[in-house]
Every structure is written in structure tokens, then in C-alpha cells.
Amino acid sequence: MLTRPRSLETARERTEAVTEPIRSSVTSLTPRENIYNLPNLLTVSRLIAAPVTAYLLVHDQYTWALALFAYAGITDLVDGWLARRWKQQTVAGSVIDPGADKALMIILTVTLAVKCAIPMYLATLILGRDASLALAAIYYRYASLPAPKTFMRYWDFTLPSAEVHPTTVSKYNTFLQLMLIGSTLALPVVTGSSHGLGILQGADLHQAMTYFQWLVAGTTAWSGLSYAFLKDAVTILGSDEELKAKQGARGRAIIGVTFGSLVAAAVWYAVNDDEDGTTEPAF
Template identity: 35%
Template structure:
């Protein structure tokens, strides 16, 4: 296999991820105009590409730093746009949108704070609570869109999923906040140790 062909193959998962970014305004537009059946299939297509790009990255040994960055961003962009548009059209409560938006804002603020304190890029691995919240949000969006698109009475399911999303949003937000504070404290402790060692070494040199 030529190096050019291999490079092209390695970009297939990333191309699918970029395609998911393209689907974000498409899904939001269909929801806003009331074409929920089309929005549902776009949402399903996005889910398929999400699973497919990860599988291809493993099978083709095509994992890249760019893909690792773009994949969660594409997922988040689609979910935020869908959630936001559903809330504005009255399909889900505005208070739930506010709760989710507050959590995401706190996570971004904590990440930025740690990044500034560290002075270098930091890696954050989603915890199980965050993944549970994301799954609950996806299920709620899919059920709400599907119920309206295919005239299904899923009000009982929505009534269950709504508090589940709210609860996992609050719990995962608290978990991330604790993680930011712990990592910030550990970073401060490490910085203080380095400073003490530097001062001790300087004092020994002065002697």
C-alpha cells in the first residue's frame, strides 16, 4: 500500500466526523421548520457516523490526534444544537436547557482555568457520570423528535427521561467541579514543591 493511499485511508474516519459537523445545522433547521421526520433521520445518520468513524479508526489503525479532538466536538455540537432548537420550539422545557447550558459552561470554565494554571495543554477524560448524562440527553432528543415525527404517544417515556437528564446533569456537573478543584489543588501543591526546591537549591548555591 502506497504512503499516499494509506494517508487517504487514515482520513476516512475524520471525513465522517467532519460530515457530522455538516449535519448539525441541517438537523437544527429541520427541527426549527417543523420537519421532524427529516430531523429524526438526520439524527439517526449522525449516530451511525459516530459509531462508524470510531470503528473505522480502530480497524484501519487510523487514530489521529485530530480525530480524537474533532469527534467529541462533533457530538457535542450536534447535541447542543438539537437540544437548543427543541427547547426554543417548546418540545422540551426551557429550564432543562438552562440547566444543561449551565453545566456545559461550568465545564468549559473549569477547563480554561486549569489550562491557564498549567500553562500547557491538559487532557480531560470524560467520566462515567458525564457519559451517562450525554446518553440521557441523546435518548431524550431522539424520543422527543421520534414521537412528533411518527405521531407516537411517548409522553410517559419523556416524563421519565426529563428528570433523568436533569439529575445526571446536576450530578455530573458537581463531579466535574470537584475534579477541577482537586486538579487545581494538586497543581498548586506541585508548584509550591517546585518553588521550595528551587529556593533551597539557590540557598545552597549562595553558600
Template identity: 35%
Template sequence: MTIPNLITIGRLFLVPLVIVMIVGANWQAAFILFVVAGISDAVDGFLAKRCGMASELGAWLDPVADKALIVSIYITLAIVGAIPVWLVVLVVARDLMIVSAVILSWLLDKPLTIAPIVVSKLNTAAQIGFAALALGSRAFGIELGAAALVCELLVALLTVASMTAYLAFWLRHMAG
């Protein structure tokens, strides 16, 4: 058990706390906890890569914690009307597609390892940024206006681009 793994497990414990804060309309606490979760992701990644603390457990735990945070926050924000449902459906569909492709590959005896690609990293950054923006605007009473729509569209475009790139990768892998 490494320090980055403990930080990642801590991030997993923050997920239900953020959800409870959102449902209770305690926006400032939700925003602060979300920021703490984001910082913890950066810290555990830094320690794992730069300080030689990477582990196989961490390689599995970190993306699970990231997805648990993003998907849970997006679903909860949609339920309370803070972000559009169509965007959440798109974000969740992408993740389900990736997980399904990996499982299907294993079942067909063509195991596949998915590594993050540039568009995927941009997508994740945009999704996290948009969630922070949605939480922060409610926490501090800031009206986003057209900026919210621009950010929604950016997240949607990057999500579709990432989904398309992973699908193309998977199809090439399965054909090969």
C-alpha cells in the same frame, strides 16, 4: 486527515441541517439526520479505536462535534417547544462549567485534561436518547405521556451528577 476525522467533520455539517429541519417542523427528516449523526459518531469512534485511526485532531474534533450536535439540538427543540427550557439550561450550564473550568485551569497555569467518566458517558447517552425520543415522537406522531417526564428527569439527574463529579475533580486538581 483520517477517515474518522472526515466522518466527524460530516457530523458537524449535519448540525445546521438538523436545526433547519426542526425549525421547519420537518420532523421525519430531522429525526433521520439526527440518527445518521449518531451512527456516524459510533462509526468514527469504532474506526479510530479499533482500526488504529485515532489522531490528535480527532481527539479534539469528536467532542466538539458531539457538543455542537447536542447543545444545538436541545436549544432548537426548546425554542420550538418540544422540550422544556429548564432542561436545556441545565444541559448547557454543565457544558459551560466544564469548558470554563478547563480554561481557568490553563489561565492559572494548572492545565487540566478532562477525560470522560462513567457518569458523563451515561449522561451523554441519556441526552442523545432523549433528543432522539423527542424528535421521533414528533416525526411519527407518538404521544409519550409520562414517559417524557421520566426521561426528562433522568437526563436532569445524570446531568447534575456529571456536573457534580467534574466539579469535584476540578476542585481536587486546583487544590493539589
């Protein structure tokens, strides 16, 4: 009676002695990155700046909102330059950096759409593109994550599984979207329509903004669809080429179906716009 617990304990110790080296070997084979560096810190600060900018905009603090938006734009340039110069590029950074850009774009797009500063069709395209890419990213992350696929490992970005390579048109589109948001934020400041600086007080820039909105709408549609057709936009890490090809095709199909539907919806909004696509800002 007294030897049975002792036997169980001995068996457990032997099992642990055998499995521990195996567990350690598996852990050591999984590559990890150091994500705690200045470029990633700047990226995270830009992520935090997004809701703060929207808060200022909602409370009609246009000058401060424009200033914080400018900070976000500057850090967007600086963090990538520092990462390349200091050789601190990480897969996590390649995911968080565009994520911060998109968070800023999504939050401000929603805010400006609510304030009637941008038309509904344009907001549909911008938000729809990001939503489609986000759905595909969720799939890519899960499909390419090395086993075991657990909830904690899914959100552990020190475990690289796929790399995103923005397409050329996507880079131009991101720049144009940021310029549009910045111009829309600056409009009440430079015209003095909402207690701004009044540099161009009395100027009617709404027609020019409408043309700019059309340009951004076109490049946004082109950019989103490019991810559905270009195979090198996302690189899935791994050695099974056949499996990676299937995963890539499925991800592109997700983007094509979802964003293609939203492009059609945006066209419908634009055609049926009672104001012919011209949106008068609420400020």
C-alpha cells in the same frame, strides 16, 4: 560609507546562521499529530450535521431531521471504532469528537427549547453543563499549552496539551441526552401529530417523556459535577507535576462554581414551573 550596509548584512547573516539551528531544534521538539484521517472526517461531518438538523426542525421537517440525527448517532459510534482499529487516535480527535457531540446537543437543545418541546430547567442544565466545561477547557488549553503561548498555537490542535477522559456517568448521560433528543424528535413522527409516519397515532406519550426528562436532568447534574471532583477526568501533558496539579485544581474549581450555580438555577426553574415540569410540545 559603502562598507556599513555590507557589515550589517554580514552581521545579519551570521545571526541567522546561529539562530536557525536553535529555531529548528525547538520546532522539532514540539510533537505534532496527523489529524487528517477518516475518523476525524466523520467527526467533522457530524459537526456540520448539527445546524442542518436544527434548520430542518425549525422548518417542521421532522422526518428528515430525525434521519440526519440518526446519521450523527451512527457516525459517533463508527468514528471511534475506526480510530481504535486503524490506530488513528489523536489528541485533536479526543477534543473534536466530544465537541461535535456537544455542538449537536447544544444546537438541538436550544431549538427544542424554543419550540417548547423540552422544559426550561432541563435546557438550563444541559446548556449550563456544556458552558461550564467549555470555560474549563479554554483555561486548560491555555494553561497547558507549551511555550510560546500565541494565538495561532492556541488553535493549532496538532500541538497536544491536555487530554479529556469522559467520566463514567458522563458517558451514560451523553447516551441518555441523545436518546431524549432523538425521542423528542421522533415524537411527532411516530404519533403522526405533524404529518409523520403515524405508527403510534393518537398515543399520549407526554407523561412518559416527562419522566424521561427528569432522569436526564439528574444524570446531567451528576455528570457535570463529576468533572469538578474527579482529578483524572482531564490529564494535563507535561513534566512539572506540581504545576499540573495546580492547573487541574483551578480547572475543576471553574466547573464547580459555574455549573453549581446553574444547577441551583435549574432547581429554581423546576420548582417554580407553573406546569409542574410538564412541557407540551409545540408540534
